[in-house]
Amino acid sequence: MITGDFFDQVIDRVNTNSVKWDMREQFLGGADVLPLWVADMDFRSPPAVTAALIERAQHPIYGYAARPERMFKAIQHWNQTRHNWEIPQEQIVINPGVVFALNVAVRAFTQAGDGIVVQPPVYAPFYGAITENGRTIIENRLLEVDGHYQIDFADLEAKLAQAKMLVLCSPHNPVGRVWNTDELNRIADLCLQYNVIVVSDEIHCDLALFTEFTPLGRLRPDLADQLITLAAPSKTFNLPGLTTSYGVIANEEHRQRYEAEKGRSGYHVGTVFGDIGLAVAYESGAEWLDALHDYLRENYRLIEQTFADNPLVRLTPLEGTYLAWLDFRATGWSEEELTERFRTHAKVGPEKGGLYGEAGLGFWRVNFATPRSLLAEGLRRMQVALEEHRT
Ligand SMILES: Cc1ncc(COP(=O)(O)O)c(C=O)c1O
Incomplete structure (x- = not known):
């Protein structure tokens, strides 16, 4: 049975030719930025899929x-x-x-x-x-x-x-x-x-x-x-x-x-x-997917709780996807200023809303399909970036 522990496991993806993890220098300005951008998940696929791929890979042609x-x-x-x-x-x-x-x-x-x-x-x-x-x-x-x-x-x-x-x-x-x-x-x-x-x-x-x-x-x-x-x-x-x-x-x-x-x-x-x-x-992936849904719902709740009392952030109510859409317009900061604060200062890499068109300016997209410990750390860093607002 797949439970939350399965998704809690942090798996090192560095040096796997991962766009999200191995192209951070080019896209997020530093290899030490915690990546919450590209829409793939930091979770293992259903074990039956991995087993079938390994079995096929063993036939060497x-x-x-x-x-x-x-x-x-x-x-x-x-x-x-x-x-x-x-x-x-x-x-x-x-x-x-x-x-x-x-x-x-x-x-x-x-x-x-x-x-x-x-x-x-x-x-x-x-x-x-x-x-x-x-x-x-x-x-x-x-x-x-x-x-x-x-x-x-x-x-x-x-x-x-x-x-x-x-x-x-x-x-x-x-x-x-x-x-x-x-x-x-x-x-x-x-x-x-x-x-x-x-x-x-x-x-x-x-x-x-x-x-x-x-x-x-x-x-x-x-x-x-x-x-x-x-x-x-x-x-x-x-x-x-x-x-x-x-x-x-x-x-x-x-x-x-x-x-x-x-x-x-x-x-x-x-x-x-x-x-x-x-x-x-x-x-055969249905059971895995049901467990994933439970895990993702909890991750989304964590984002809600994190920013619940922060007047600088408004979380868009989410119905589907593992991509949260956060409104930072209350900061008054431009996309460049927020980029600097998130990526350079706080070392966290959500995706710029402006990439989705002018209507996305002031928003940032957070990919929350990642183990909860990493998500919590990413959200903490985002909060740190926002603390500068008061200083
Ligand atoms: C709406 C939508 N369509 C397509 C894709 C990517 O599809 P593919 O990788 O199969 O080209 C994405 C990836 O984030 C997406 O969000």
């Missing part, structure tokens, strides 16, 4: 991999048991990463110059997928009401009327919202009305910690001809380095168009380890 039927079955099983969503096998497309797939979808379903709606503050590669492919960003900025984020539906309607695609972040990184069925229904209605393709990035779907996640594809079968869902075991089971994800495209013509565009990117074979990791995680 790593030639081109055929895509095992088992992968598709595992994706179907997971979605059926975890999200009550039945996905016919032929609708599944396999991708390396979700960001790759998003770029493919942008090219497959829009033309150069077309407008694509995003909802800032939002995961930065959404912007790149649009601009780097010669499309135009249309912003439907989220409304922040008393620290709670909502969709500005009047603005969304106006923006969809000019757009070909909506890139939905569901659940939303970085604001931690898990869109409810009312919100998803309104989005779907508008996209049907204005004939807009929806790319629903559901990579955080298994991390709804305080509410229930609804897959758009399950909720709205009538949107099937306009919907591309992207998901992965990577966030869920801490496997992003295996670069294996998948999409669901119900419309056959769209699926062919997507696969043709993917083919033009030269992606054509399986990944020995990624395919195994995905299958085993989805087949």
Whole structure:
């Protein structure tokens, strides 16, 4: 049985080619900065996954991999048991990463110059997928009401009327919202009305910690001809380095168009380890994931308690993801000043909110998927950085 002790264990990740730990000098300005930035977890993956990877690694030939039927079955099983969503096998497309797939979808379903709606503050590669492919960003900025984020539906309607695609972040990184069925229904209605393709990035779907996640594809079968869902075991089971994800495209013509565009990117074979990791995680990772949820909820509570009496910090109420979104605007400090105080003085590295667009300025994103002792130390250092406010 997996318990909290499993996640309490501090595992040294230095010298494992970890972006989060080994690139601190470049990105956080010092190798001694406690990293709370990149969205992977400092936890071991489910032991069954590790065992399966070791077993495969012991066969010393790593030639081109055929895509095992088992992968598709595992994706179907997971979605059926975890999200009550039945996905016919032929609708599944396999991708390396979700960001790759998003770029493919942008090219497959829009033309150069077309407008694509995003909802800032939002995961930065959404912007790149649009601009780097010669499309135009249309912003439907989220409304922040008393620290709670909502969709500005009047603005969304106006923006969809000019757009070909909506890139939905569901659940939303970085604001931690898990869109409810009312919100998803309104989005779907508008996209049907204005004939807009929806790319629903559901990579955080298994991390709804305080509410229930609804897959758009399950909720709205009538949107099937306009919907591309992207998901992965990577966030869920801490496997992003295996670069294996998948999409669901119900419309056959769209699926062919997507696969043709993917083919033009030269992606054509399986990944020995990624395919195994995905299958085993989805087949047997449920118990591990339930224990992870308990642990992450406690970690989030620790952040709440830490800043409860600090008027300089406002914690955005979180529904999902392991990324807390903290508002530091009350400090009056600029992003540069806070960077200096966090990273250089206090040696702690949350992520700058400005990376998620102008709407993120004044905010910092804290990745709390780390052993509680490290999180506590990181939060202590953030408090130290803020103490300078009084001096
Ligand atoms: C919303 C969202 N999409 C995609 C990704 C990354 O996906 P991948 O590593 O599969 O490209 C992330 C990672 O943080 C994310 O938050």
